[in-house]
Amino acid sequence: MKFDKKQFLADVERVLHADYACDMKSAGRRELYNAVSKAVMEASFENWNREKKSFKRRCGYFSAEFLMGRAIYSNLLNLGILEEVGDALKSVGEDLNAFEEVEDAALGNGGLGRLAACYLESAASKDIALDGYGLRYRYGLFRQTFVDGFQHEEGDDWLKWGDPWSVRVDRDAVFVHFADQTVKAVPYDMPIFGYKNGVVNTLRLWQAEPVQAFDFASFNEMKGEIKATENFNATKITDVLYPNDNTMVGKILRLRQQYFMVSASLQDIVKKFKARGKDLRELPEKWCFQLNDTHPVIAIPELLRLLQAEGLSFDEAFGVCARCFNFTNHTIMAEALEKWDALALSDLLPDVYEQILSCQQKLERDGLDPNVFYIVRDNVVHMANLAIYVSAHVNGVAEIHTNILKRETFKNWYERFPEKFVNITNGITPRRWLLLNNPAMAREIDAVIGAEWHTRLSELKKIKPHLAELLPAFRRIKRENKQKLADYIAAHEGVTLSPDFIFDVQVKRLHEYKRQMLNALSVLYFYYGIKDGSVADFPSTAFIFGAKAAPGYYMAKAVIKFINEIARLVNNDPAVADKMKVVFVQNYNVSYAEKIVCAADISEQISMAGMEASGTGNMKFMLNGTVTLGTLDGANVEICEEAGRENNYIFGATVEEVAAIKQFYCPREQVEGNPRLKRAVETLIDGTFEDASGMLKKLYESLMTGYQPDRYLVLYDFADYVRVKEQLLRDYGSEEFDKKCLINMASVGKFSADRSVRDYAKLIWDL
Ligand code: 26W
Numbered sequence: 123m124k125f126d127k128k129q130f131l132a133d134v135e136r137v138l139h140a141d142y143a144c145d146m147k148s149a150g151r152r153e154l155y156n157a158v159s160k161a162v163m164e165a166s167f168e169n170w171n172r173e174k175k176s177f178k179r180r181c182g183y184f185s186a187e188f189l190m191g192r193a194i195y196s197n198l199l200n201l202g203i204l205e206e207v208g209d210a211l212k213s214v215g216e217d218l219n220a221f222e223e224v225e226d227a228a229l230g231n232g233g234l235g236r237l238a239a240c241y242l243e244s245a246a247s248k249d250i251a252l253d254g255y256g257l258r259y260r261y262g263l264f265r266q267t268f269v270d271g272f273q274h275e276e277g278d279d280w281l282k283w284g285d286p287w288s289v290r291v292d293r294d295a296v297f298v299h300f301a302d303q304t305v306k307a308v309p310y311d312m313p314i315f316g317y318k319n320g321v322v323n324t325l326r327l328w329q330a331e332p333v334q335a336f337d338f339a340s341f342n343e344m345k346g347e348i349k350a351t352e353n354f355n356a357t358k359i360t361d362v363l364y365p366n367d368n369t370m371v372g373k374i375l376r377l378r379q380q381y382f383m384v385s386a387s388l389q390d391i392v393k394k395f396k397a398r399g400k401d402l403r404e405l406p407e408k409w410c411f412q413l414n415d416t417h418p419v420i421a422i423p424e425l426l427r428l429l430q431a432e433g434l435s436f437d438e439a440f441g442v443c444a445r446c447f448n449f450t451n452h453t454i455m456a457e458a459l460e461k462w463d464a465l466a467l468s469d470l471l472p473d474v475y476e477q478i479l480s481c482q483q484k485l486e487r488d489g490l491d492p493n494v495f496y497i498v499r500d501n502v503v504h505m506a507n508l509a510i511y512v513s514a515h516v517n518g519v520a521e522i523h524t525n526i527l528k529r530e531t532f533k534n535w536y537e538r539f540p541e542k543f544v545n546i547t548n549g550i551t552p553r554r555w556l557l558l559n560n561p562a563m564a565r566e567i568d569a570v571i572g573a574e575w576h577t578r579l580s581e582l583k584k585i586k587p588h589l590a591e592l593l594p595a596f597r598r599i600k601r602e603n604k605q606k607l608a609d610y611i612a613a614h615e616g617v618t619l620s621p622d623f624i625f626d627v628q629v630k631r632l633h634e635y636k637r638q639m640l641n642a643l644s645v646l647y648f649y650y651g652i653k654d655g656s657v658a659d660f661p662s663t664a665f666i667f668g669a670k671a672a673p674g675y676y677m678a679k680a681v682i683k684f685i686n687e688i689a690r691l692v693n694n695d696p697a698v699a700d701k702m703k704v705v706f707v708q709n710y711n712v713s714y715a716e717k718i719v720c721a722a723d724i725s726e727q728i729s730m731a732g733m734e735a736s737g738t739g740n741m742k743f744m745l746n747g748t749v750t751l752g753t754l755d756g757a758n759v760e761i762c763e764e765a766g767r768e769n770n771y772i773f774g775a776t777v778e779e780v781a782a783i784k785q786f787y788c789p790r791e792q793v794e795g796n797p798r799l800k801r802a803v804e805t806l807i808d809g810t811f812e813d814a815s816g817m818l819k820k821l822y823e824s825l826m827t828g829y830q831p832d833r834y835l836v837l838y839d840f841a842d843y844v845r846v847k848e849q850l851l852r853d854y855g856s857e858e859f860d861k862k863c864l865i866n867m868a869s870v871g872k873f874s875a876d877r878s879v880r881d882y883a884k885l886i887w888d889l
Contacts, residue, residue, distance in 0.1 A: 133161035159286035170322040180251040185414035189230030191712030200315040228262035231367040232631040244875035246316035255387040258327035271686030307386035330359035384421035406445035416460035416505040423477035449509035520736035549878035559716035580871030607721035628726035629668035632678040635733040646802035668710030680817035687811040727752035741873040765869035769862040773846040774839040792837035
C-alpha cells in the first residue's frame with residue numbers, strides 16, 4: 123500500500139472527529155487505536171472490494187475456530203506500512219507499541235485454530251482464493267490467572283478495545299432454523315491482507331441475533347414471554363467458544379453452534395451463486411469447502427438439504443457435495459472424534475437428520491458392509507465417518523499422522539477409498555512468526571541473503587554457507603529477546619529470570635498426552651540432584667511453562683498446580699538460586715507466544731509418540747533458531763528429516779515401540795530402579811507440597827496405581843528424556859550448539875504455511 127504520512131494523519135484525525143468527537147491531542151489510546159485501524163481499513167477498501175466481487179473459483183475454510191491473535195501489527199506489516207505508521211505516530215508524539223494492550227482475538231483453543239489463522243494469511247499472501255467461515259464468539263478462550271497455584275478462568279472480553287478490523291454486513295444476514303427456534307445470522311467480515319501483494323481475502327464470522335427486536339406490543343398482550351425467551355436463546359449461540367481441546371463434549375449448544383455456522387455460510391454462498399444466474403449443479407466448478415476437523419461436518423447434510431430445496435434430486439445433490447467437500451483430521455484421540463446422539467440431533471434438526479440417514483442408506487446401497495462402514499449406528503452419528511464417506515479428499519496433518527490414520531484410525535475407509543487420502547503437513551506463516559516477532563533477526567538475514575525468504579521460506583537455506591558470519595548477530599539478538607521476555611515475565615508473573623540462563627520452554631495446551639508431567643518431574647529430578655550433590659555443575663536453566671487447561675479437565679488442572687508448587691519450592695530455595703528458576707506464565711496466548719518463541723533456547727515437544735498429530739509450535743521455535751528436544755512424533759519427525767536428527771535432541775519410545783511396551787507395562791518398575799525419579803514422583807503424596815485439594819494425590823494415582831497407570835508412558839520415557847536433556851544442557855553455549863540452532867532455522871522451509879496452502883490448492887482445491 124502506498125503511504126503518505128500527511129494523508130494518513132489527516133485520515134486518522136477525520137475518524138477521530140467523526141466517531142469519537144475528539145482530536146489527536148485529546149484522543150485516548152482506545153480512540154487512537156480505532157482511528158488508526160479504521161483509516162487503514164478505509165484505504166484498503168478498493169482491493170478488498172475487487173476480490174469480493176470477482177467470480178473466480180474459491181475455497182471456503184469452514185472452522186469453528188480462528189485463533190487470529192492481535193490484528194493491527196500483522197495487518198500493517200502485510201500492507202507494508204508497519205514502520206511508516208510507527209514513524210507517523212511518533213511524529214505526533216504517539217507510540218504504536220501502546221497498542222500492545224489490545225486484546226488478542228482468541229476465537230480458538232490451540233493448534234487447530236491457529237493453523238486456520240496461518241492458512242488464511244498464507245493463502246492471501248500466495249494469491250489463493252481462500253475465505254474463512256466461522257463464528258463471532260462474544261467471548262473467546264477464557265483468560266487464565268493463577269490463584270495460589272490453581273488455574274482460574276475469567277471471561278475473555280476481546281471486544282473491549284472495539285473491533286475496528288471487522289465490518290458488519292447486515293445486507294448479507296440470513297435466518298437459521300432449528301426445530302425450536304429461528305435465529306438471525308449476521309456476518310462480520312474481517313479482511314485478510316496478503317503480504318505486500320494487494321490481495322485481500324475475507325474471514326466471515328457469523329453472529330447470532332434474535333429474529334426481531336423485542337416486541338413490546340405483543341409483550342403487553344402477554345405473548346411476550348415466549349418471544350423474550352426466544353430472544354435470549356438466540357444470542358446465546360455465539361456467546362462463547364467451547365474451551366475444550368481434544369475432548370468431545372456432547373452439549374447441544376455446541377451442535378447449535380456448528381449448525382448455525384455452516385447453515386449461514388452455505389445459505390450465503392448458495393444465494394450468491396444463484397444470483398449470478400448459475401445452475402446449482404455447477405456449484406463445484408466455483409466452490410469447494412475444507413472442513414476443519416469434524417466440527418463443521420454437519421455442513422454436508424445441510425448442503426444436501428439446501429440443494430434439494432432448490433430442486434435437485436438427492437443423487438444430484440450428493441454428487442455436488444462429493445465434489446465440494448474435503449475433510450482434515452487433526453487428532454487420532456478417540457475422545458476427540460465427534461459423535462452425536464441421534465435422537466438429540468433429530469430433535470433439534472429433523473430435516474438435517476433425514477439427510478444423514480439418506481447418506482447411511484446410500485452407503486448401504488453402494489454395497490458397503492454396514493458393520494464396517496457406518497454413519498449412524500446404535501443411535502450415534504459418527505461425524506468423521508460421514509465426512510470421509512462424502513468428501514473427495516481426507517487429509518492428515520503430518521506424514522506420521524496420515525500414516526496412522528491409514529493404518530489404524532480409518533483403516534477400513536482407507537482400504538476401501540485409498541484415493542481419497544492425502545497428507546498435507548502443517549505449516550506456519552513466516553510473517554507473523556519471524557518477521558513480526560523477531561524483526562532484528564529478520565533484518566540480519568535480509569542483509570545476508572536478501573528478502574526473498576519472506577515469501578519463499580525455503581530460500582532460508584541460503585544462510586547455510588554464512589553460518590559463521592551470522593552467529594554473532596544470532597547470539598546477540600537471542601540474548602536481547604531473552605532479556606525482553608525476562609522483563610515481560612518479571613512484570614506479569616513476578617519472577618525474575620536472567621538472560622544468562624538457558625531458556626527451556628514448553629508452551630502448548632495442557633494435555634496428559636503432551637506430557638508436561640515429564641518435564642515437571644525432570645525439574646524436580648535435577649533439583650534434588652543439585653541439592654544432594656549428585657548433579658554437579660548444572661548449567662543454569664530457566665524452565666518456562668505456558669498452557670491453559672480445559673476448565674473441566676481435572677488432571678490437566680492438577681498438572682498446573684503441581685508445576686506451580688515446584689516453582690514455589692525451587693524459586694524460594696537460595697541454595698539453587700543461581701542454578702534454576704521455574705515459571706508458569708499466566709494466560710499463554712498468541713501474543714505471549716510471539717515473545718516466547720524468539721527467546722527460547724530449547725523447544726520441548728515431548729508428547730508420547732503417536733499422539734501429537736503434527737504440532738505447529740515446534741515449527742515456530744525452529745523458525746526462530748531453536749533446537750527441538752522431542753520425541754519422534756508429529757512434525758518432529760519431519761523436522762529431523764529436514765534439519766538432521768544430529769541437530770536436534772530426540773529421545774523416547776517410537777510409535778512402534780509404544781504399542782509393544784503398552785502390552786506388559788508396569789510403571790512401578792520404572793520408579794523402583796531410579797531413586798531420584800522415585801523421590802520426584804513421591805512429592806505428589808509425601809507432604810513436600812500441601813495438597814488440601816487432593817489434586818496431587820490424583821496425579822500420583824494416575825501415574826502409579828489407577829486404571830491404566832501412566833497411560834502416556836511418562837515414567838517409561840523418563841530416563842531417556844533426562845539423559846538427552848542433560849546432554850543438551852551440556853552442549854549449550856558451544857559454537858557447535860549455536861550452529862545447530864541456525865541449521866534448524868535454515869532448514870525450516872518445508873514448514874511454511876505458504877507451502878501447505880499451495881499443497882492444498884494443488885492436491886485438493888484445484889485453485
Ligand atoms: C470436540 C472437541 C475438540 C476440540 C478441538 C476436538 C478436537 C479439537 C482439535 C482437533 C484439537 C487440535 O487442535 N488438534 C491439533 O491440531 C493441530 C493443527 O493441525 C496439530 O498441530 C496438533 O498436533 C493437534 O493436536
